[in-house]
Amino acid sequence: MNSKCLVIGDLNTDLIISDLNGYPELGKEILAKNYFFTIGGSGGIFTAVLSNLGIQTSIISKIGNDYFGNFLFTEIKRYGVDTDSIIIQDGEETGLTVSLSYEKGKSQISKLDLIKSMKLDEITIDNFENLRHVHFSSYYMMDSLKKSYVELIKKIKKKFYNITFSLDTNDDPEDKWGEEIYDTIKNIDILFLNKKEVLKISNENKVQGAIEKLSKFVDKVVVKMGKEGYLAKINKKYFKGECINKLNKNFKDGTGAGDNFNAGFIYGFLNNFKPNKTLEFANFCGEKSIEFFGGLGPVERFRQLKELIKR
Ligand SMILES: Nc1ncnc2c1ncn2[C@@H]1O[C@H](COP(=O)(O)OP(=O)(O)OP(=O)(O)O)[C@@H](O)[C@H]1O
Ligand SMILES: [Mg+2]
Numbered sequence: 001m002n003s004k005c006l007v008i009g010d011l012n013t014d015l016i017i018s019d020l021n022g023y024p025e026l027g028k029e030i031l032a033k034n035y036f037f038t039i040g041g042s043g044g045i046f047t048a049v050l051s052n053l054g055i056q057t058s059i060i061s062k063i064g065n066d067y068f069g070n071f072l073f074t075e076i077k078r079y080g081v082d083t084d085s086i087i088i089q090d091g092e093e094t095g096l097t098v099s100l101s102y103e104k105g106k107s108q109i110s111k112l113d114l115i116k117s118m119k120l121d122e123i124t125i126d127n128f129e130n131l132r133h134v135h136f137s138s139y140y141m142m143d144s145l146k147k148s149y150v151e152l153i154k155k156i157k158k159k160f161y162n163i164t165f166s167l168d169t170n171d172d173p174e175d176k177w178g179e180e181i182y183d184t185i186k187n188i189d190i191l192f193l194n195k196k197e198v199l200k201i202s203n204e205n206k207v208q209g210a211i212e213k214l215s216k217f218v219d220k221v222v223v224k225m226g227k228e229g230y231l232a233k234i235n236k237k238y239f240k241g242e243c244i245n246k247l248n249k250n251f252k253d254g255t256g257a258g259d260n261f262n263a264g265f266i267y268g269f270l271n272n273f274k275p276n277k278t279l280e281f282a283n284f285c286g287e288k289s290i291e292f293f294g295g296l297g298p299v300e301r302f303r304q305l306k307e308l309i310k311r
Pocket of ligand 1 (some may be wrong): 170193195225227229246254255256259283287290
């Protein structure tokens with residue numbers, strides 16, 4: 001396989017329901033004006049965006065041999081993803097997230113047992129020849145892999161000497177934020193978190209203090225701050241950027257904004273952009289993603305992002 005980037009993490013279907021007339025309450029029905037069924041999971045969205053930007057990317061995740069699994073397989077191929085490493089498990093249900101999407105945020109219901117069951121010995125990198133980067137998505141979701149990241153990184157480094165690693169923890173559904181994550185982050189190059197995640201993991205109360213603490217373990221700490229933009233420390237230097245669209249003009253749905261940001265960053269990183277250009281492009285990818293339902297939007301939308309890269 002020729003992929004330059006490999007994603008190891010979550011891939012599931014997303015049912016996004018928006019323009020709702022209120023919040024759910026037991027025994028009541030609320031109405032929505034829109035729904036959208038698409039590729040989901042932080043890993044799935046990241047993989048599809050990066051592939052569509054032009055970096056050949058593969059994903060190792062588990063899906064079922066069912067209706068949703070077949071949908072995901074066909075759909076992710078359409079974005080240019082190399083699907084050969086996706087594990088298809090007979091007799092198990094593909095992961096699903098139902099997301100009630102509001103401008104202020106989202107309420108999600110997920111069934112992700114199959115993804116959570118992926119173990120170290122199910123991950124094989126034997127077929128890859130030219131890998132340059134590995135991205136781990138949704139650390140806290142990967143129940144059966146959590147303890148094995150350090151071993152997995154060592155295994156990959158044995159075959160690909162100069163390879164780099166990034167990690168986005170996303171939320172901890174158990175709200176534990178245990179210290180064992182430090183064992184993993186000591187072994188990676190780029191850490192992506194949002195504002196809540198960086199404060200919880202570092203046990204600090206200000207973003208800058210949190211970045212300062214984590215940057216003792218990772219060279220590149222990037223914090224996504226929703227419509228406020230980002231704050232990052234890259235190779236000992238601080239960078240701060242704002243969103244252009246602070247008023248959320250054309251807002252449709254915030255699903256996957258962080259994964260679009262991450263994919264934009266890795267695009268810049270693998271193309272040797274300077275840190276400020278890398279972050280600016282990542283932020284632009286994040287901002288643009290809120291104008292579409294789901295984490296991806298139409299394949300054509302990437303034309304606009306690619307135009308920006310050319311300038
Ligand atoms: N409401 C918004 N308006 C404009 N841009 C936004 C908005 N929300 C997010 N973004 C853009 O997307 C980026 C990442 O979003 P966010 O901070 O929500 O990350 P995240 O929490 O990791 O997202 P995710 O829900 O995908 O995990 C921001 O840095 C910004 O560029
Ligand atoms: Mg996130």
